[in-house]
Amino acid sequence: MAHPFLDQASRRLTPWLLPVALLAGWQAAVTAGLVSNRFMPAPLDVARAGIAAASTGELWTNLGVSALRALAGFAIGGGIGFTLGLANGLSRVSERLTDTSVQMIRNIPHLSLIPLVILWFGIGEEAKLFLVALGVFFPIYANTLHGIRSVDPGLVEMGRVYGMSRFELFRRVVLPGALPSIFVGLRYGLGIMWLTLIVAETISASSGLGYMAMQAREFMLVDVVVLAILIYALLGKLADALTRQLERVTLSWNPAYRTA
């Protein structure tokens, strides 16, 4: 394509071709009666359910509650994971002290703790925060640690030769060198964040998107259930897009992340 505007428009739109085609096919299949809309409502029905839920404010309340839980849990777990990853990447003593324990806990599927967490915290906010934080902690920790480990020792030596202080060495060499790997952890963490939250809300909650979906199931409102699932997909995509943007800004030096 010669025209730059068309070229860019096509690059923007191409990723959405497949989802839109799927929706269209789905709508056609339901309208033609190939699929019973008791099990699979048509996209237009889902949209109608969405508009209804949005106009009563129920959707926004639940979305807000879920987003707040997700972000708070992410901030706590990610913050601890990042700090511990830095500490263990920079200090042998800290690593020797904590890494074995972390690796042991890591191998327990964190969702298997749900019964225990319900016993501890009931179905309150703490339970969800705890699970999300725990789930997010590991990918951020492991990737931060790996990022710091894989910083080119030649660059660190160069920094020393040129008289950088320890803090300068960290700020100018180690942290930027670890950043690509930290971003990988961030993206994994975001995925686990939604997964954990939804499982936790589905099992035990009195508000939130997962709760909304479970309530709808009670009343056989299939369109609301599908609506909740579609919102998860959009939220996941949104989180991913934000991370990509952040990568593009902070890693612009790296040819692999350069804006096309």
Place this chain on the structure above:
Amino acid sequence: MLLDALRPEYFGLDRARHAEADDRTETVPDRIGSGASSKDSPRGIAVTVRDLRKDFDGHSVIDGLDLHIPAGQFTAVVGRSGCGKSTLLRLILGLETPSGGRIGLEAPAGTSRRSAPPKRIMFQDPRLLPWARVVDNVAVGLTGLGSKGERRERALAALAEVGLADKAGQWPATLSGGQRQRVALARALVSGPGLLALDEPLGALDALTRIGMQGLIERIWQQQGFTALLVTHDVAEAVALADRILVIDAGRIALDLRVDVPRPRRRGDPDLAALEGRILEHLLGEQTA
């Protein structure tokens, strides 16, 4: 004259104690064949190494090495791989700690401990920070010196010196191998070092780029008058650039040659070729022996 150049010499550290070597030792002028172009106050660091030893896991790499490099001299160190030449350089720079012996660096007269010119090294790979723009990479050479604006200004001047003024705002990833190595050279030189160690800095470059870089290094050395210590496995490069060539074998200086061919030196000069041949013969002779 060439015969003189080929005469192995022993540069004692402490001439009084090594009186027996005196008749074979010459005082080396601060800069040979380049005096005309360097008029600034001398700022080269003199290097004195005495009975230096370095072991790695019980295996001796440097074994009782004595050496004196006068301020401002361009010395090349050649030898087969694994002979300890890079280790010697790293020891002098303080990147390794010696297992025994002493290394003395003598700042030029008239400089206090604080104002003494720094020592710098250029590695075989450029070791640029990929996340810093070219000019900021050069400014790394001024870490802890001056204000941010001053650092930037001096970095730009150093970049102009190596012919890369127009690349200041680029990422290192967009430069060619030779350009990156020139940025590394600018970074090493921007602080006005008294000693510049070059650890096979041109080994990874193609032949034409390498010749260009050699000319650049020689020109800047003549202008600035620092002491240069070049480790290389390219004997032709050593012969083209150095005032003096040390052949290292088994952790000791096996041959210490003066190169009296005046600068600018022509590529393919018969004197240089003869000298190169002689050093190669020595290196190969060791191998077959």
